[in-house]
Amino acid sequence: MPDGQHTATREVIAADIGGTHARFAIAGIENGQVVSLGDPCTLRVADYDTLKEAWRAFGQRIGRSLPGQAAIALACPIQGDVLTMANNPWTVVPADLPRDLDIDPPLLLNDFEAVAHAIASLHSSCLPHLCGPDRPLPKNGTIVAIGPGTGLGTASIIRRDGRTLVCGAEGGHMGFSPFNDFEDRLLDRLRTVHGRVSAERIISGPGIIPLCAQLSEENGEAWRDLDDKQLWTLALEGHDRVTREGMARFCQALGGFAGDMALAHCATAVVVAGGLGKRLMDVLPTSDFGERFIAKGRFECMMRKIPVRMIRYPEPGLFGAASALAQQPATGNTLKT
Structure with missing residues (x-):
């Protein structure tokens, strides 16, 4: 940009709609970058019947006119005339969004x-x-991002000669690949319920339930009918043996999946994100994640050379949605009143 020229900051709405929560924030973008991200408004998906209702609640909560431009991240493939969310009951019709x-x-x-x-x-x-x-x-190569949360997200970042391309994916819905006898038995257990078993059935927040159920059965212990949030709380507290072992098995499976994704993409780096990834930030480095990541037979030497990092940022989905919009051509900064 020539000296003396300055692009005014545009206000936009960033939205991140997941399986459990819908998050919204006002972002400021300028010169292709996010320069500010306001306090997030987090709503429970279960409390609203539609995205339209949650959007209206966000506007009421912040009590001001909303910008007319938005980037909306949705937990589903962005394909077709009707978008069906993977882990929440909302459907989104893209053509209706400007009006709604x-x-x-x-x-x-x-x-x-x-x-x-x-x-x-x-x-x-x-x-x-x-x-x-x-x-x-790395400045060149393919970076694979994976993230366990309500589901199991995947994406790739391709860097070539100063250019960056981000590609979404649905790797979490690939078939689960067992590594050992325990995972073979777990897979058999889940097949009786689901038929086909995706990686997401195990490597996600709800995956702690079948993991702990299998461990309880094999240890001859009575199964406690707890939800995944209760089980993760017990696991992270570290006092309960079954949930602690379930968490350890989870970290192993996550490491194996991360390594498979890296191998599939010939990745030059991997980043672990996701809501559950953030909760496990202090657990993963001392777990068997790394051992399972490199356990790829003839490719172990190659796997050892791949850096694996985590993400420490409060709302990466909101920041990323705003960042994606910042790189789009400007169309003005309309405020809706």
Whole structure:
């Protein structure tokens, strides 16, 4: 940009719609970057019947006119005339959003694609080391992002000669690949319930339930009918043996899946994100994640050379959605009143 020229800051809405929560914030973007991100408004999806109702509640909570431009990250593939969320009951019709939300046609992207945009834009200080070589994300190559939460998100960041391309994916819905006898038995257990068993059935927040159920059965212990939030709380507290072992098995499975994704993409780096990834930030480095990540037979030497990092940022989905929109051509900054 020539000296003396300055692009005014645009206000936009960033939204991150997941399986459990819908998050909204006002972001400021300028010169292709996010320069500010307001306090997030977090709503429970279960409390609203539609995105329109949650959007209206967000506007009421912040008590001001909303910008007319928006980036909306959704936990589903962004394909077709009707978008069906993977882990919540909402459906979204893209053509109806300008009318329903009183905005310009929004930028729609997969929720984990938004997280990948955040990874591509955040400073290295927000990406602490997990395992492998402790070096920054490479300037060239493919960076794989994975994130366990309500589901299991995946995306890739492709860097070539100063250019960056972010691609969403649905890797969490690939078939689960067992590594040992315990995971064979777990897979058999889940097949009786689901038929086909995706990686997400185990490597996600709810995955702690079948893991602990299998461990309880094999240890001859009575199964406690607890939900995944209660089981994760017990696991992270560290006093309960079954949930602690379930968490250890989870970290192993996550490491194996991360390594498979890295191998599939010939990745030059991997980043673990997701709501559950954030909760496990202090657990993963001392778990068997790294051992399972590299356990790829003839490719073990190659796997050892791949840096694996985590993400430490309060709302990467919101930041990433805003970042993706910042890189789109400007169309003005309309305020809806």
